[in-house]
Amino acid sequence: MNNKLYGNLIFELSKEGRRGYSLPQHQCEKYKIPQTLCREKDAELPECDELTVVRHYTNHSANNFGVNNGFYPLGSCTMKYNPCIDEEMAAQPAFRDLHPLQPATTVAGAKEVCHDLEQLLCKLTGMDAFTLKPYAGAHGELTGLMVMRGYHESRHDDKRTKVLIPDSAHGTNPASAAVCGLEVLEVKSLVDGTIDVEDLKAIIKEQREEIAGMMMTNPNTLGLFEKSIPEIAKLVHDCGGLMYYDGANLNPMLGACRPGDMGFDVMHVNVHKTFSTPHGGGGPGAGPVGVKAGLEAFFPAVSPYEGNFAVLLRTYAYILSLGKEHIKEVGPLATLNANYIKERLKDLYLLPIEGLCKHEFVFDGLADKSTGVTTMDVAKRLLDYGYHAPTIYFPLLFHESLMIEPTENESKETIDSFIEVMRKIAQEAKEQPEELKAAPHRTPIGRVDDVQAAKHPVVTYQQMLHDNN
């Protein structure tokens, strides 16, 4: 795309008197809105014709990179293919045009989808009941923690206000705990990246009466399966706590192991990860929460209706498309892809923990640290070669984390090309490190200045104009 011609903001294309809409001739015009109730000045929204608007947003889309553009190995985000049929189903007027408070008899189809989807999720995860209300993964975490607290509250076990969270956990875990009024007890990792069960035992021993439960992903953030999960679950259950499964890493478990069988009592599912609904540039997703029998009484109403219903329609279409024959192939193929990349790159990139990974793994930057080329530089260089970068600088356990998750939808050819490029970048790091430090070169814009943006925040067009004057 041509950034010179199409780099404008919509406000900069506005011209007084232009129209981009048509409404019917007004039939009941005589009612006047009293001036005292009205705003003094109009909202300065753009005035554009329809084609200008269409071109503006079409051309800006060319400055974006999605799964449909190319390989998107963003670790912990499970950037799968989002099937077109799911989009088509979610757009049907018979679902799209329903008011959420319509009489039950007029929304029987929608209700049936919700009920069936809850059942499907139960079967796939080994849980007994699901609520579809949570709007996203972090919202699911909050919901699940509320279930946990509601359970203890019902038993008048009011001292349980602390939650165990591994130090490798995603930031939403401790943040959700805080929003739910829980204090975080951080559990250490061993050098191999899994939970230090001895540390867990020590914490539990000291505070066993105050522990509401434990939040975990499995596989963990490093993509490693926590082998000690039966023991961990027993320790937490024995002290009176509940086990919470963060569904962020559920994908490799499809066909291999269900959270309900691992000893978890409460969990959420990120349908925009595991069940292939589009990430939409940062939502809307959905985060249904599942529980073991008896805990459904503590489901809080975290949305007024059925959450992000149209997203759930896509989930339903996806699960039914794959069916029992193919949903079980998802985990093994995602795991195959991840291990293959790891094995073929570990001579050039530092693999801190050997052994089998699941759907993702983490390199601690380039193996050769003498070049001064960082994970940031590698990530930016990948953009030049037409790939989205892996997740970088997370988890915080390593200084140069580079977290790669390929998903089951990627072919061997795609992955082989990616591996070749990663190897080439490692070579470039030795031969022309400056080129990498200045990357990317071929993207619509160059490396951005984050510091300036945060130091002097300009977050609206009005502020931009004000600054220019």
Added chain:
Amino acid sequence: MDYKYFPHTEKDIQEMLDTIGVKSLKDLYAEVPAEIRFQGEYDIPSEKSELEIRQLFDKLGRKNRPLTCFAGAGVYDHYTPSVIPSIVARSEYLTSYTPYQAEISQGTLHYIFEYQSMMAELTGMDVSNASLYDGTTATAEAAMMAVAAGKKANRILISDTVDPKITEMVKTYAHFQQMEIELIAQKQGVTDKHDMQTKLEAGGVAGVIVQHPNYFGIIEDYTGFADSCHDNKALLIMNCVAADLAILKTPGEWNADIAVGDGQSLGIPMQFGGPYIGYMCCKEKLIRKMPGRIVGMTQDNRGQRAFVLTLQAREQHIRRQKATSNICSNQSLMALFVTIYMALMGKEGLKEAARQSYCNAHYLHEQLLATNRFTEVFPHPFFNEFCVKYDGDVDGLLKRLEMAGIFGGIKVGDNLLMIAVTEKRTKEEMDKLIKIAAS
């Protein structure tokens, strides 16, 4: 593998397994203890072809019955310009994620910056975030933000004229935190200012939540509310129906500190409850207390204007339990939706749609009263939603309307019916409703 979403041939799989040094796909899970391994088949239906998926959804769709909608209560049947779904479906937007890599995400970052600018204009506030889930949770986030900004104050006052769904959500979020929720009484459908004053003066109030127009559709007079709040070191939080602000006095003009609400009224289909979009705008001095993503302007190393996620030190991936909120994924694609809506409708179109909604609602209100079967409930101005008292059985009336393909409104009391009208409703549709209601 023999499936359309899996590109692996048997040969690919074997080669990859050889490279890894394991014998079978099963061996990739060697470390998973046998007693917890999933054996056998999932108890779910067999795979469905695309044709069968279509047939199934057709069948399910036929069990639904979209009605001519005269209901609101926070969800409004406004018109969606045809441009929007076609652009929002572009996979460059649809299949991308949070714009962490700014250099290949300017499309998303651009529209979020535009969205923030438009929402700030519409609400008359200084700044906006990139979106929250919906209007109810956004209000709960605003309450938490007020408590965080208010140092030791932990009481939140909510007017009894606020939609009960919103109040419930704030209570749900507050329940496990050190946050007290109290209702401010209402008098004939409007907030009792005297009661608010008394409760504010009792001390410890971090924020006051009111709604505009309120749950019953009434346009309340919030004169003096901000001063009362500020005199008592509390923030004024105003939940507003986004589309109505094209015409109505803005939270900025009422000197509110935080404006929140649902952006569904900006052309988003009702889709049985979601996805919608929660918006949040505030005064500039509160920006570092805001939850959610924020996009800011900066430059790239070639001197070009560029946009980037900013003020991330507020967020969970940096601050963990000390973050302003736990929100991560929000409703980005819906922000694109309403941005295109506001770009197309523009300054005049947004006003025109709001004016038509207002006039339609006033026509219907007047005609219903003229049947002599309905009486006015509240002596206050309303926008496009109103309450009326019916002299018969409301449930029966709603049933009769339903038979005629009309969703006639929401029952909010024994004889009370709440009706909403948008620019989408024609005079014929309104006259049909009036005829059935009069009989």
